[in-house]
Amino acid sequence: MTEEETFGFRIEPGSGVPVFLQFVQQVRQAVLLGYLREGDRLPAVKDAAAEAVVNPNTVVKAYRQLELEGLVTPRPGSGTYVNAGAVTPVAARDLAAARRVLQRFFAAADQAGLDEQAVVAMFETERRARGGREAVA
Secondary structure, three states: OOOOOOOOOOOOHHHOOOHHHHHHHHHHHHHHOOOOOOOOEOOOHHHHHHHHOOOHHHHHHHHHHHHHOOOEEEEOOOEEEEOHHHOOOOOHHHHHHHHHHHHHHHHHHHHHOOOHHHHHHHHHHHHHHOOOOOOOO
């Protein structure tokens, strides 16, 4: 990310996923999709907690989990930085192509009148039919 851009967390209260895990998932996804790169600094604990309106201990727990996974490295007095070596980001060209396909899918789903539950059910059904593979080539 450039210095003008900042990474922020988005909390989905009704998701059923604990907030600290939402933070962990969002960092993983941001690294995988290339939004966060090696050396990028995560928001300070107090800033992330204030913006997301959560207890700072929730952010600390998420950052510790990310550290255990090797995705971030804390630098005392400086912050927490992405160590992207643990995840290989998707190539920008491939990501752009997949995003275009996904945008067409969502347009078709909207036109068909499918709600979010139906779209998620379709995704999960197709993922299971593919044997639950992480890559959906």
